[in-house]
Amino acid sequence: MSWKTALYNYVHAKNQAELEGSAAPLEAFVSDSAYVRKQDVKVRRLLHSYRDRDAQLLRGETKLRLQGVKESPYGVIADIQLHRFLHYRIGAIEHQEERIESERVIIESRVNGWQVQ
Helix, strand or coil: CCCCHHHHHHHHHHHHHHHHHHCCHHHCCCHHHHHHHHHHHHHHHHHHHHHCCCCEEEEEEEEEEEEEEEEECEEEEEEEEEEEEEEEEEEEEEEEEEEEEEEEEEEEEEECHHHHE
């Protein structure tokens, strides 16, 4: 597995976590347990805000754009931009929420492959 595959898996897991309202999908791809706990709080808060508005989550999409990459023998530092779309329904009306988030991701080379730190 390449570092790019690890990065795509991480982004997919972030998207899944937001839809499920739990950071559990991130646990397989992220070694930093404190980060996973913070993400869990964040996605649960988002899920509660949608529930408070009686919104039914339909699907989420995330487009990844690499802004910059610095490679070293030990890993990769990737500056990424996530263009996120969340589709939901309130009553009979469908809505789309769009967000653009920037992140710096550290991907470490491990014996068993690459992992986001």
